[in-house]
Amino acid sequence: QSALTQPRSVSGSPGQSVTISCTGTSSDVGGYNYVSWYQQHPGKAPKLMIYDVSKRPSGVPDRFSGSKSGNTASLTISGLQAEDEADYYCCSYAGSYTLDVFGTGTKVTVL
Amino acid sequence: EVQLVQSGAEVKKPGESLKISCKGSGYSFTSYWIGWVRQMPGKGLEWMGIIYPGDSDTRYSPSFQGQVTISADKSISTAYLQWSSLKASDTAMYYCARLVDTAIYYWGQGTLVTVSS
Numbered sequence: 551q552s553a554l555t556q557p558r559s560v561s562g563s564p565g566q567s568v569t570i571s572c573t574g575t576s577s578d579v580g581g582y583n584y585v586s587w588y589q590q591h592p593g594k595a596p597k598l599m600i601y602d603v604s605k606r607p608s609g610v611p612d613r614f615s616g617s618k619s620g621n622t623a624s625l626t627i628s629g630l631q632a633e634d635e636a637d638y639y640c641c642s643y644a645g646s647y648t649l650d651v652f653g654t655g656t657k658v659t660v661l
Numbered sequence: 662e663v664q665l666v667q668s669g670a671e672v673k674k675p676g677e678s679l680k681i682s683c684k685g686s687g688y689s690f691t692s693y694w695i696g697w698v699r700q701m702p703g704k705g706l707e708w709m710g711i712i713y714p715g716d717s718d719t720r721y722s723p724s725f726q727g728q729v730t731i732s733a734d735k736s737i738s739t740a741y742l743q744w745s746s747l748k749a750s751d752t753a754m755y756y757c758a759r760l761v762d763t764a765i766y767y768w769g770q771g772t773l774v775t776v777s778s
Binding site: 602 | 696705706707708710711720721722723756762763764765766768769770771
């Protein structure tokens, strides 16, 4: 199972929007509506930001939104804030007999 | 409050064995899949394997099958990750992670394993 493909880095100024893509195949991202996104600050454990493609857990700001089209899922951060600077990983379900697969990770820089 | 508390950092030599732990609290330990995620220095997240403590059903990523053993002791709500013979390439941060359906809602604080001669 290959890792999902994410851009290495994206950046934006405070208040702007950035979108991170996560490209897989019809066996993972394209085959199921089970994509999740995780935020990881340096030296910290990851934190769930989006699950089931577009749902937000309690406590996650509505500036974070998720979507999917075909084999590509996306995470959009609107109204970028300094504290959003972190690494972001997507993860997709890939079937009953295989483990979920993570993306390669994207570093978000707030300029 | 759901918590996953992992054992402390380890420094080992190549060839040594190791077992690290993750104690769950604040929920029914036997009712949720719990697994281990590796993060090598400066690298991304990788699923290693998962276990369902209720019946000990265990699944491994092909990359880790045969390299590690995942187990759980439901009497003390603790999951384990063990190696029989460590290599330098096992140096990494290891996170335990509790699934709700297909998302990781809860993470342990991480256990840093350093393997060096």
